[in-house]
Amino acid sequence: MQFTKAEEYGILGVLYLVAKGGTAVTPLSEIAEAREIPEKFLAKIFQSLARFGIVRSYRGVRGGFALTRNPAEITVMAVLEAIQGPYHLLRCIPDPDHCDNTDRCALRDLLMVVEKGLVETFESHTLADLGEWEHAKGVTVI
Amino acid sequence: MQFTKAEEYGILGVLYLVAKGGTAVTPLSEIAEAREIPEKFLAKIFQSLARFGIVRSYRGVRGGFALTRNPAEITVMAVLEAIQGPYHLLRCIPDPDHCDNTDRCALRDLLMVVEKGLVETFESHTLADLGEWEHAKGVTVI
């Protein structure tokens, strides 16, 4: 059970936008360089984020991406789901037909408990929260 | 972030032993067939469990594996750590030198919170607990 690079880069990317404050439109090249993320990979991730309305894209010179809402209104969970789709620890959780005795599986029950706690934590933290944590630690944009 | 097959098989394997009750020595072939797990893969997993003292192995005719302790004394966490080693969502959590600004990373802080909750849940459930859940649902050994 490990956090994926896509998830990691996605969060770091939007946090960069938060750190820049307001609604500054920022090109991927800048984010990628500042946070040392492969640019094309980041592009893919931000396209997902754009589809889910987390960020908005602007083309052309001085284009880039910007948050669509106030960071306080965007939960970490929303970002993760935009990147990875619905979040589940086992295939049989969303799809009970995946194996033949989901209704008797204690492991599935336990993981549903674990997953619930996990989702609650991700939902109870917004990008603004994380931004403040970083700010308190003196993180700079570049 | 997904539960691995090794983790899944490991838990299901020991739960099979729990369901058989007591300290019955059970060969891998039986467990593998009953729970539809690739036998050689299960062997690898149980070797780890044996090294960590979760189960004990017996060779020869009528050999196999048995739990070393009462299921109520074995937490799910113990089983998972035996299989996967120390549990971390990001490499930089156990190894702060993995990236160059772990001390300023809000994502790392958040994941440490998530991880804590996760570990607590796994530690607060024993194999006996899961065994009872299954029992209540009418799970049979074979």
Added chain:
DNA sequence: TCGTTATGCAATTCACGAAAGCAGAAGAAT
């Protein structure tokens, strides 16, 4: 019209989870 930036899809690389194979050791049964 030109340069910049995102878009969308295709292709590729790569790591690791997952699984299989095999020779050998240990042990029980007879």
Added chain:
DNA sequence: ATTCTTCTGCTTTCGTGAATTGCATAACGA
């Protein structure tokens, strides 16, 4: 002793999906 069973400890293979790259195209501003 011999034989059969079962674990042990490698080695190797396979497959999937993560991670990354590439390219042609579309949109947009200057």
